[in-house]
Amino acid sequence: MELVPGVPEPVEFVLDVTTDPKAPRPDEPVQLTFAVSDPWKNHPVTAFSIVHEKLFHAFIVSRDLQFFEHVHPLLQGGVFRITARLPRPGMYRVLGDFYPEAATPQLLAQTIFVAGHEPPASPLKRDLAPKNGGNLSVALTISPADPIVGSTTQLRFHLSPADGIERYLGAWGHMLTASDDLVDMIHTHPIIADGSSEMQFKLVFPRPRTYRIWVQFQRQGVINTVHFDVPATTAAPTKDPGPAPSS
Numbered sequence: 001m002e003l004v005p006g007v008p009e010p011v012e013f014v015l016d017v018t019t020d021p022k023a024p025r026p027d028e029p030v031q032l033t034f035a036v037s038d039p040w041k042n043h044p045v046t047a048f049s050i051v052h053e054k055l056f057h058a059f060i061v062s063r064d065l066q067f068f069e070h071v072h073p074l075l076q077g078g079v080f081r082i083t084a085r086l087p088r089p090g091m092y093r094v095l096g097d098f099y100p101e102a103a104t105p106q107l108l109a110q111t112i113f114v115a116g117h118e119p120p121a122s123p124l125k126r127d128l129a130p131k132n133g134g135n136l137s138v139a140l141t142i143s144p145a146d147p148i149v150g151s152t153t154q155l156r157f158h159l160s161p162a163d164g165i166e167r168y169l170g171a172w173g174h175m176l177t178a179s180d181d182l183v184d185m186i187h188t189h190p191i192i193a194d195g196s197s198e199m200q201f202k203l204v205f206p207r208p209r210t211y212r213i214w215v216q217f218q219r220q221g222v223i224n225t226v227h228f229d230v231p232a233t234t235a236a237p238t239k240d241p242g243p244a245p246s247s
Contacts, residue, residue, distance in 0.1 A: 010104045011039050011103065011104070012039060012106070012108070013036055013037065013038060013039055013045065013100055013103065013106050013108065014036065014037040014038070014039060014042065014108075015034060015035075015036055015096050015106070015108040015110055016034070016035045016036075016037070016110070017032060017033070017034055017094050017096075017110040017112060018032075018033045018035070019031065019032060019033075019112055020033070023113075023115045024086060024112075024114050024115065025114065025115050025116065026086065026087055026088050026089050026114055026115075026116055027085050027086070027087050028085065029083050029084075029085060030083065030084055030085070030086060030114075031081060031082070031083050032058070032073065032081065032082050032083075032084055032094070032112070033079050033080070033081050034056065034058065034073055034079060034080040034081075034096055035078075035079045035080075036048075036079075036080075036096075036098065036100065036106075038100075044078055044079075045100050046075075046078040047100070047101040048075070048098055048099055048100055048101060049099040049100075049101055050099075051097065051098065051099045051105065052169040052170040052171055052174075052189075053169045053170045054072045054169060055072075055075055055080070055098065056072060056073050056075070056080045056096065056097070056098045057070065057071075057072060057096070057097035057098070057169075057187070058070075058071050058072070058073055058080075058082065058094060058095065058096055058097070059094070059095040059097070059176050059185065059187065060084065060086070060092055060093075060094050061092065061093050061094075061095075061176075061178055061182065061185070062086070062087075062088060062090065062091075062092050063090050063091040063092070063093075063118065063121055063182060064088075064090070064119075064121035064122070065121065065124070065178065065180070065182075065212045066088075067086070067087055067088065067092070068176070068214050068225065068227070069084065070174065070176070070216065070225075071084065080098075086114045088114065088116075088118075089114050089115060089116025089117055089118050090113065090114060090116070090118025090119075091111060091112075091113055091118065091182075092111070092112050092113070092114065093109055093110075093111055093178070093182045093185060094109065094110050094111070094112060095107060095108070095109045095176070095185045095187065096108050096109070096110070097187050107185070107186075107187060109185050121180075123180070123210075124180045124210040124211075124212060124229045124231075125210070125229060126210070126229060126230065126231050127228055127229040128140050128141075128142070128228055128229075128230070129228075131226035131227070131228070132226070133217070133222075133224025133225060133226050134222040134223070134224050135219050135220060135222045135224065136159055136160070136161070136217060136219045136222070136224040137159070137160045138157055138158070138159055138215065138217065138224065138226045139157070139158045139160075140155060140156070140157055140158075140228050141155075141156045141158075142154065142155050142156070142230065143156070146231075146233065147203075147205055147230060147231070147232040147233070148205075148232065148233065148234070148235045149205050149206065149207060149208050149232050149233065149234050149235075150204065150205075150206075151204065151235075152202050152203070152204055153202065153203050153204070153205065153230075153232075154200060154201075154202055155175075155200065155201045155202070155203060155213070156198065156199070156200045157173070157198070157199045157200070157201070157215060157217075158197060158198055159197040159198075159199070159217060159219070160197060161197075161219075162196065162197035164219045164220040165195050165196070165197065165217065165218070165219055166195075166218045166219065166220070166221070167195075167218065168216060168217065168218035168223060171189045171190070171193075172189075172190050172193035172194075172195065172199055172217070173189060173190045173193060173199050173201070173215060173216065173217050174187070174188075174189060174215070174216045175187070175188050175189070175190075175201050175203075175213060175214065175215045175216075176213075176214045177203060177205075177211050177212070177213045177214075178211065178212050178214075179206075179207065179209040179210075179211050180209050180210045180211065180212065181209065183207070184206050184207060184209070184211075186203065188201055188202075188203065189201070199217075201215075205230075205232035207232070208232060208233050208234050209231075209232065210229055210230065210231045210232075211229070211230050211231075211232060212227055212228075212229050213227060213228045213229070213230055214226070214227045215227070215228075
């Protein structure tokens with residue numbers, strides 16, 4: 001690997017997420033605390049750079065993928081804190097998006113649990129139907145139509161009405177992609193966007209799963225959050241043409 005002067009080597013930091021109370025109950029207030037440590041001596045990290053107008057972005061997703069929240073904990077006493085309400089029992093995955101000073105941006109996930117019996121989640125099925133948010137309709141087309149693991153998929157969103165589209169947290173759109181088993185979580189922004197009704201993202205699906213894709217767009221001060229479900233598969237093996245015919 002070639003080192004570039006002034007650009008730190010990518011290193012994964014440590015994110016610890018704790019809850020108060022330790023065993024939160026459904027739909028009751030719970031304080032989430034996010035503590036970041038360096039990967040070399042496990043020292044607390046307290047200096048961060050702003051990313052999209054915030055020091056810390058947190059995405060909270062329930063195991064059944066029915067609950068999604070994009071929140072911004074505040075830095076207090078060297079750690080980030082926020083109070084949330086988690087509506088149902090069971091496992092939640094929490095993705096932290098932050099940028100320690102003099103390091104590289106981090107996307108780190110941890111798991112928390114809410115007390116009570118967790119019913120089994122229903123399998124995801126392909127769902128590309130247009131969705132309605134608070135004051136915006138969102139349609140999705142993807143290329144290729146059947147995404148292949150490890151290859152780039154283009155996701156083009158059409159927003160209607162086309163007027164009043166605004167930046168949300170410094171970006172024209174935000175997208176969180178989660179595999180149906182919540183192992184993979186990816187936070188991205190549009191590669192093509194100019195405030196018009198058309199925006200394009202690109203994504204590389206890491207494994208053959210079905211993925212839930214949440215997108216957020218702001219129109220006339222209203223944040224619209226909708227989701228789509230996209231299966232990704234491995235490429236079909238190339239058939240052996242067999243031996244060439246003899247002349």
